[in-house]
Amino acid sequence: MSAGYRGAGQRDEISFGNLGAEPLPDKISQAAGGASPAIATSGLSKRFRGGQLAVDSIDLAVSRGCVYGFLGPNGSGKTTTIRMLLGLVQPTSGDQELLGVSMPAGANTVLSRVGSLVEGPAFYSQLSGKANLARYDAADRTADRRTAEARISAALDRVGLLSAARKHYRAYSLGMKQRLAIAAGLLGPRELLILDEPTNGLDPQGTREVRGLIREIAAGGTTVFVSSHLLAEVEQICSHVGVMRTGKLVFQGTLEQLRGRGATRILVRTAQPARAAEVLAGLGLQDVQAGQDEASAQLGEQPPEEVCAQLVHAGVPVAGLATPRPSLEDLFVQLTGEGFDVDG
């Protein structure tokens, strides 16, 4: 029976050409000096029994020590991916490794080094916060009973819940519940933290604190894999991002690479926009537009100073020149689509 539990490995499904994604940044796997990557999947897919293809052949590569933001709109398959990584859901096809151990076969050995928060907190409502952590700690066969008290207090302290430790869980507010869930992931030293929307339901202070906590944990060498649909959050804490859209990984790389992906435009403020547009078109720039008092075009590979020189040379009075880069939000929307409706 347990043999059937392993996902059927289908190595030949590996594809690096994911919907216009950048070539996989190979430094990701080398950054940790040869150590196995924190998370590596190839062709990981999940089709639910209803026929829904929730995750479609994704190749995640999360190197050790990085903070990886896992982005995507609602229903894009983030939680399903995380469930597969943790061995809760059996992949339909594909291989996956956590900290170099094949999953889900190695779940019992590797998961004790992984802290997790999946789709919101879940605890026993009749128990206090502290008793809840003791319950989860008791289930961990690598946890030492003698240090449980100290570790539980330390974890509660880290999320600022020490004063509410004896309160019943059912009396916790949404944010307190969320904090307790993070505390549960910190009961032991972890090499990898997998957090599914950890700031959900937190107040601004709580959000800030969690961001600080994640930074602090990452600074200690723990790899953090955090799913979110809050771009600002990802921008602030993550070094790497993966972007999901309807089950596909449409981008993976560093935050810089994502920013660099956006096609920069050149914007010329001038009294003669039509003339400027002519020059820009003459230079071979794409998508030339002329407005009231400005002209713009896709900059492409042209150096902006060169374009400026050409404009001046052609007698265009240049009042201002800008090369605005698209915001992360623009890029995100470009990658995941404009629509408000949930895909699939």
Added chain:
Amino acid sequence: MSTAEASGPAAEASGPAADLTGTRLDPVRQPGYRAGPVIHWIRFLCSELSLIFLRWRNLALLAVLAAIPVLIGVALKLSASPAGGGSGQGPAFIGQVAGNGVFLALLSLTVLLTLVLPLVVAVVAGDSVAGEAGHGTLRYLLAIPAGRTRLLGIKYVAVVIFCLAACGVVTAMSLAMGAALFPVGPVTLLSGTTISLGAGLLRLVFVTLYVAGAMAALAAIGLAVSTLTEHPIGAIAAVLVLALASEVTDSVPQFAVVHPYLPTHWWLSFDALLRSPIAWPELLHGLTSFGIYVIIFGAIAWARFTTADVTS
């Protein structure tokens, strides 16, 4: 925040976090912390038992089990005084209680086995996995990782201990009531032999264990059903319906062929222990039936639970 800065050798990875919590759990460096699977198993079991036994609902169920022998005892006391318990109607052992309070325990077990004991066991067994799934705590237990087989084993052992406690409560309460309301003395067995009170009580302990065994078989069915759903109420209802359907089938003579295979058929066969000599064939039939049900439904539960997607 560059990768090169953030990533350290894996050996350092747990350092600061470990210092913060004042401990290291690295099994390679600290073999002493691998206190052996048994210790961890017992710790987890204790946690499971405290969840079961500190839950108000379960305590209320045990209280009901304790109250029913009191009711039966008082009712018999009130009715037995004038009439002298002459009628041959009613459940087994009802006639003997007035003469010897020990029989109140046998009467209570017989009466409770028809509905209340199966109900109590169905509640706790049906809730065991489905309740965790419904609360979402199952995904965290599995991600810890508690281990699917290990978790299932702990769940079953804890439910069996609860079955023992439930049957023990009935017997203990009945004995206390029986001793308070009726004379207690040497026990006359069903075969007509009389044995000492001590020997009689020992037989009663075995009867209680036998009934707990019957309930453990029902609990295995409950555990299997519990792995199929994330709605504990559904699982509880399904187990109870199964038990009642089996009892109904068992009472219809036309179905005599299937009777020995029904899960409830051997439940009342504990009277085999009340004969001298003990009616071993019947007793072993019953125990074999329980064992087979435990194996079959334990296997179903395991097969399901170790492969199921946890999406709750």
